[in-house]
Amino acid sequence: MLAIDIKNLSKSYKIGNTKFSVLNQINLEVKQGEFVAIMGPSGSGKSTLLQVMGLLDTADSGTYRLFGKQIEKEPSNVLSDIRGSMIGFVFQQFHLLSKSNAIQNVCLPSLYTEINEPTKVAEIQLKKVGLENRTHHTPSELSGGQQQRVAIARALLNDPPIIFADEPTGNLDSKSKIEIMLELKRSHEEGKTIVMVTHEPEMAEYCDRIIHVIDGKITNEERKRKSREIHLGTYNILKRKSGWNLIKGIIKQSFFSLTTNRLRTFLSALGILFGVVCVISVMALGEGAKKSVEDQFSSLGANLVIVRTGGMRSGGVSMEAGTINRLDVYDVSAVSKKFPEVKQISAVVNGRAQLVYGNRNWNSFVTGASFNYESLRNLEPTEGRFFTEEEDNKRALVCLIGNTVVRELFDGKNPVGTYLKINRISFRVIGQLPEKGSTGFRDQDDVVLVPLNTAMRRLLNKDAVDNLEMELDPNESSENFIVSIKRFLHERHGTNESMGNIYQVMSMADIQSAVSESNQTMSTLLIALAIVSLMVGGIGIMNIMLVSVKERTKEIGLRKALGARESDIRIQFLIESTLTSLTGGIVGLVFGILTVLFLQEYFGWTIVLSFPSIGFAFLFSISIGILFGWWPSEYAAKLSPIVALRSE
Ligand SMILES: Nc1ncnc2c1ncn2[C@@H]1O[C@H](COP(=O)(O)OP(=O)(O)OP(=O)(O)O)[C@@H](O)[C@H]1O
Numbered sequence: 001m002l003a004i005d006i007k008n009l010s011k012s013y014k015i016g017n018t019k020f021s022v023l024n025q026i027n028l029e030v031k032q033g034e035f036v037a038i039m040g041p042s043g044s045g046k047s048t049l050l051q052v053m054g055l056l057d058t059a060d061s062g063t064y065r066l067f068g069k070q071i072e073k074e075p076s077n078v079l080s081d082i083r084g085s086m087i088g089f090v091f092q093q094f095h096l097l098s099k100s101n102a103i104q105n106v107c108l109p110s111l112y113t114e115i116n117e118p119t120k121v122a123e124i125q126l127k128k129v130g131l132e133n134r135t136h137h138t139p140s141e142l143s144g145g146q147q148q149r150v151a152i153a154r155a156l157l158n159d160p161p162i163i164f165a166d167e168p169t170g171n172l173d174s175k176s177k178i179e180i181m182l183e184l185k186r187s188h189e190e191g192k193t194i195v196m197v198t199h200e201p202e203m204a205e206y207c208d209r210i211i212h213v214i215d216g217k218i219t220n221e222e223r224k225r226k227s228r229e230i231h232l233g234t235y236n237i238l239k240r241k242s243g244w245n246l247i248k249g250i251i252k253q254s255f256f257s258l259t260t261n262r263l264r265t266f267l268s269a270l271g272i273l274f275g276v277v278c279v280i281s282v283m284a285l286g287e288g289a290k291k292s293v294e295d296q297f298s299s300l301g302a303n304l305v306i307v308r309t310g311g312m313r314s315g316g317v318s319m320e321a322g323t324i325n326r327l328d329v330y331d332v333s334a335v336s337k338k339f340p341e342v343k344q345i346s347a348v349v350n351g352r353a354q355l356v357y358g359n360r361n362w363n364s365f366v367t368g369a370s371f372n373y374e375s376l377r378n379l380e381p382t383e384g385r386f387f388t389e390e391e392d393n394k395r396a397l398v399c400l401i402g403n404t405v406v407r408e409l410f411d412g413k414n415p416v417g418t419y420l421k422i423n424r425i426s427f428r429v430i431g432q433l434p435e436k437g438s439t440g441f442r443d444q445d446d447v448v449l450v451p452l453n454t455a456m457r458r459l460l461n462k463d464a465v466d467n468l469e470m471e472l473d474p475n476e477s478s479e480n481f482i483v484s485i486k487r488f489l490h491e492r493h494g495t496n497e498s499m500g501n502i503y504q505v506m507s508m509a510d511i512q513s514a515v516s517e518s519n520q521t522m523s524t525l526l527i528a529l530a531i532v533s534l535m536v537g538g539i540g541i542m543n544i545m546l547v548s549v550k551e552r553t554k555e556i557g558l559r560k561a562l563g564a565r566e567s568d569i570r571i572q573f574l575i576e577s578t579l580t581s582l583t584g585g586i587v588g589l590v591f592g593i594l595t596v597l598f599l600q601e602y603f604g605w606t607i608v609l610s611f612p613s614i615g616f617a618f619l620f621s622i623s624i625g626i627l628f629g630w631w632p633s634e635y636a637a638k639l640s641p642i643v644a645l646r647s648e
Pocket residue numbers: 013014015022040041042043044045046047048049199
């Protein structure tokens with residue numbers, strides 16, 4: 001069986017609309033075990049012929065059998081597998097990976113082809129080429145001759161039956177040229193078929209046979225010596241690596257490539273990092289805002305509805321809310337009777353008063369309400385007790401005070417049992433109200449609470465009440481209730497809608513859902529912005545990946561020459577972009593959590609860090625890596641091996 005059997009092979013290159021014929025009806029036979037040199041003037045087509053024979057390029061017409069296997073119609077994956085298992089390449093420019101050391105470079109083919117104990121084989125090959133003391137040197141730490149010897153060791157790793165060498169001595173000094181030729185000769189003596197392109201007659205002298213090519217045609221042949229006849233029979237093709245074994249190797253390579261280019265990796269991960277910090281913070285703040293709104297409203301009381309007297313038009317003049325009080329204490333029983341859905345109700349009066357304790361003064365807000373105000377407004381005292389119905393009926397001089405008043409007048413000490421002057425009247429403090437916080441425009445803890453009748457008759461001198469506050473059955477629609485109660489109050493007080501918005505009714509549940517809705521809109525908007533920033537980060541990754549593909553085009557060509565399939569290259573670049581965005585995602589996650597904790601600690605903002613938001617940011621960053629890495633990976637995968645190897 002012939003090693004190479006070429007019949008009527010032609011190839012042309014197209015530049016613009018013009019076709020240039022490079023190989024013209026080539027017929028060539030190379031026996032197993034031959035050492036053949038191809039010579040000819042520059043531009044005659046020697047390298048093109050070698051590349052077609054090495055399956056790095058394809059011919060336009062003609063037939064080609066390599067060790068009996070018909071090549072022309074094979075798909076690119078099969079060609080990759082044949083290159084990986086049957087062919088060794090030695091190039092003029094060595095094509096070593098600059099960041100990998102000698103042993104790593106020699107082992108590279110084992111990434112794609114199943115080779116037994118590749119490191120051991122690599123060490124043996126490096127020893128054979130006299131580099132046993134240079135195994136951990138990178139190409140920049142080796143001479144040109146030594147680099148080419150590493151490349152020869154690499155070409156021999158998979159023990160291929162044939163080696164294609166394109167000007168292997170072209171870049172070397174005369175001493176190194178001889179060393180390299182001796183290495184090739186040794187391989188030849190070990191049974192390899194070698195086809196070498198050279199323009200140096202001295203180098204061709206090492207070969208058995210010289211083929212002269214001029215203008216894409218074989219013009220003549222010279223036989224230097226008789227070749228040893230070798231018959232390998234059917235060559236036992238090495239298997240391509242597959243499954244986890246293959247992926248594991250590619251992941252290792254990706255890690256290596258990312259860690260040897262740390263700055264580039266860091267810069268491309270930066271966009272994702274900021275994006276994830278934004279997503280985490282915005283989601284935590286959004287959830288926090290939602291929670292604080294819920295807390296605020298639940299502290300106001302369950303399903304609370306407040307009726308207050310609004311403005312009224314008098315002779316065409318609109319008057320301010322609360323100008324005319326039409327509500328009275330009798331409305332309480334009337335409403336309870338009329339509306340069974342009202343579970344409890346209290347009349348409320350408000351005013352301001354001067355408080356004096358010892359030599360301290362404080363102007364505060366006074367509220368008068370019924371004894372059931374405790375359950376209506378969730379006001380269970382933190383110290384002492386609430387006033388009773390009896391105390392309300394007797395207009396007792398007792399009060400409960402809010403936290404701000406306790407702080408201003410009592411230095412935060414328990415005030416229960418002391419006497420406090422409210423508008424010069426002495427009241428006994430019977431309880432301290434729970435903390436309610438600020439609603440934004442009013443400090444709800446700056447308050448003194450007294451029984452309704454005490455407030456109306458002894459403190460504020462009011463006949464009318466300011467508000468009716470009630471708890472509505474949660475199963476009732478507050479919308480219908482608001483309409484009914486307004487109508488009822490108009491009827492009771494002889495007023496009507498045309499007189500103005502006399503009764504203003506607020507349902508806390510409605511207000512809460514309105515506030516939550518606007519919060520939701522705000523956080524959706526912010527999340528959208530954060531996602532846009534992640535996208536921008538993704539575009540950053542894509543740009544850097546594209547630059548990286550361009551920069552590493554030769555490396556891609558080399559990997560393909562050594563047996564990498566399109567899918568292997570695609571996976572490698574996809575893993576690189578995904579690992580980059582994942583790194584950004586993980587670091588962003590840590591910074592995001594720290595940012596959120598910082599905001600909570602120093603600004604006192606309510607923050608809710610939820611696992612779904614962390615998971616979302618994490619998964620999103622991986623997806624960005626895959627999404628934006630796809631195009632550069634596809635571009636790299638589709639590069640033709642020879643175009644990639646020849647790129648500048
Ligand atoms: N990708 C390409 N596109 C267009 N023309 C090409 C391409 N590659 C090679 N050529 C042309 O094909 C011809 C043969 O090139 P090839 O590299 O095979 O020649 P060679 O004999 O090896 O030359 P040298 O000894 O200078 O390397 C040259 O004229 C070259 O310009």
